[in-house]
Amino acid sequence: MRSSLANQFGVAVSLIVLVGFAVFPMYWMIKTSLTPLEDVFEFPPRFFSSDWTIDAYSRLMDNATLLNFMKNSLIVSVLSALGSLIVATFAAYSFSKFRFSGRNSLMYLILAGQMIPEVLLLVALYLLFDSLGLIETYAALILSFATFTLPLCIFMLKSYFDNIPDDLLEAGRIDGASNFQIMTQIFLPLARPGLVAVGLFAFIRAWNDFIYALTLGGQTRMTLPPGLVLQFGGEFRSLWPDLMAASFVTALPVMICFMFLQKHFIEGLTAGAVKG
Template identity: 50%
Template sequence: MKAVPSKVEKPVSPASRREPGKQRSSTGYVTIVIVGIFALLPVAWMIFTAFTDTSDIFQFPPSFLRTYTLDHFISVIKNETLWTFVLNGFFISVATSAFSLIVGFCSGYAFSKFRFAARSSMMYLILLAQIVPQVLLLLTLYTAFQSVGLLNTYTALILSYTTFTLPLSVMMLKNTFDALPDELIEAGRIDGAGELRIMVSVLLPAMRPALIAVGLFSFIRAWNDLPFALTLADTERQTLPAGLALTFMGEFQNSYGEMMAASILSSLPVVAIFLIFQKHFVSGAMTGAVK
């Protein structure tokens, strides 16, 4: 009997094999572009408005053919009241970062390397504290600070911001401590170092990326806050977001050009700090997020 030749399958070309991957890649690029436009469009509009003359800000339909000026930036730079808000915000943000780093470092080390009663329960409570909406605690904090005489002080803002940044700071640093081998600590103890010496000389250098990430997170959280600065502090101690609202927003007058110029100038320190420590921030955030 004659053998029936089997059906020969046509070989798949490498180009056809790459087509599904190309489609997925194209879809990813399109998604990134759409999200990028959605995120950067308000920033572009803010910059565009800051350089536009007051008479053309509400031009309709919007057009690039308008009068451009630097008067808004000059006015903001000459405004001494705004510089007071800037200094207040910088001091409060740095203090919040320092407290968050100190308390988060010690707490993360304790939760990671020590075993004690109610350890798991306390960690769950810290996670629950992160879930509670912060605005819901505004009235409680206002009443508490008023009863102890801390209302309208720098301390009230620093303590409130530190309270909100601590849960994430503790968990990030705790996960980073989990990734460090216990042999480092044991070697320090064998050499006769105490716990404080081990924390400062052995663990602190190894935790630098995570500490930078926590410090930036705490700084940005305090720098950008508006409701707590408006409620817990008086005008002399309020931060820049509250100062912008009080200076340029009113019932009968809104200086949108100057407010946009001030917003751009206030964003520059945060952008500069992030660009300088970007590498450490990304690596520290990933280390703290993944156990």
């Protein structure tokens, strides 16, 4: 009995520590965004303050440059997610339901692309996009983000398609449906959780990117992560309340998407973990 209570107590303490580890940075970010600039470095720091202010959020809404960065992030992230989802769907369906020579080798080759550090390709991609006149365009960011998300997106969707019985494919062919009709009308509705997981992963990947958005986007197409640093970071002084306010607003779209799509996201990620 005592051993059981001790185990339960240990599990409860561990969960509390883990939850605190996950929640505390978010709390501190919100607290800092509501703290006047002159009180940010107050020592000892106060966990609760009576003179909180929303001035940082007011300045954020009046910052046209930052709003432009947010618009760029939305455009690039949504289009990157859609592009990755479309290409990954066709590729994963082909790898899962068609049998052709070199199928496994090609799949391993695609997965090997996920092992290449992205920063190693930055110079090569910059020179390529520069020769094509795509520097400081949405196309450069969308193509680079989609390229790096595709290997894992294809692997995730293939695992989900593998769990859908091939009998449905044969039934569709007997009914006279084309391969495209079978995929769009039979398999895609059944694979909705996997599609949500892949789309959300691609969106978050593009939304959070820093180095490619900074290098390929330039001043006109720069997204929020590098934009926040350039706007509020400095060599001698940083506007921490404004930076934290902008960071919180930046994190909101991802948080909201994950809250509403959490069930599908987890189901899509765990597809293929257990074979029926």
